[in-house]
Amino acid sequence: MKVDVSKLISKEVSATSEHGLDEEVAIPDRNSAQIQGKVLLTRLDQSILAKFDITASLxxxxxxxxxxxxxxxxxxxxxxxxxxxxxxxxxxAVGDGELDTDLAIAQEVSISLPLQVVCKPDCKGLDPTTGENLNLTEA
Ligand SMILES: [Zn+2]
Structure with a gap:
C-alpha cells in the first residue's frame, strides 16, 4: 500500500501518524498474503521510521x-x-511524498516463514512408495 506522508514530512521531527493496513501483498515464491494491522510512522530528521504491527494470512x-x-x-x-x-x-525511500509498505511487508513475511513449512508439527507426510497422505490413512 502507498501511504501519503506529505503532511508528516512537513511537520517537526518526532511527529507521528498512524495508518490502518488492509491489503494483499505478493510474497516471492509463495501465494500472496492478506495483511491486516497498522503502521505507526514517526518523522525523523533524514527519514521516517515505520513501526509495523500486522497479521499476515496466507x-x-x-x-x-x-x-x-x-x-x-x-x-x-x-x-x-x-x-x-x-x-x-x-x-x-520515500518517493513523491509517498511511502510504499509492500516491499517491507513481503520481506518480513518471507524471512518469518520457516525453511520447512509443515501443516502441523506431527505431520506424517506421504508414504514413500504409494504417495498416500499418511495423515489420512494411519489411525
Ligand atoms: Zn503436512
Missing part, C-alpha cells in the same frame, strides 16, 4: 504432505524510509 503448501493450509503470522517490525532519494534498490 495459504501455504506443506513440504511433507503437500496439503494446502492457512497460516497466520503475527508480525511486529520496524523499517526506516530515507527522505533522501537513493539509487540503491536495497534502501527503502
Amino acid at each position: 495459504n501455504l503448501n506443506c513440504d511433507k504432505c503437500l496439503e494446502s493450509f492457512r497460516e497466520q503470522l503475527p508480525l511486529s517490525f520496524d523499517r526506516e524510509y530515507s527522505l533522501v532519494p537513493s539509487d540503491d534498490p536495497e534502501v527503502l
Whole structure:
C-alpha cells in the first residue's frame, strides 16, 4: 500500500501518524498474503521510521504432505524510509511524498516463514512408495 506522508514530512521531527493496513501483498515464491494491522510512522530528521504491527494470512503448501493450509503470522517490525532519494534498490525511500509498505511487508513475511513449512508439527507426510497422505490413512 502507498501511504501519503506529505503532511508528516512537513511537520517537526518526532511527529507521528498512524495508518490502518488492509491489503494483499505478493510474497516471492509463495501465494500472496492478506495483511491486516497498522503502521505507526514517526518523522525523523533524514527519514521516517515505520513501526509495523500486522497479521499476515496466507495459504501455504506443506513440504511433507503437500496439503494446502492457512497460516497466520503475527508480525511486529520496524523499517526506516530515507527522505533522501537513493539509487540503491536495497534502501527503502520515500518517493513523491509517498511511502510504499509492500516491499517491507513481503520481506518480513518471507524471512518469518520457516525453511520447512509443515501443516502441523506431527505431520506424517506421504508414504514413500504409494504417495498416500499418511495423515489420512494411519489411525
Ligand atoms: Zn503436512
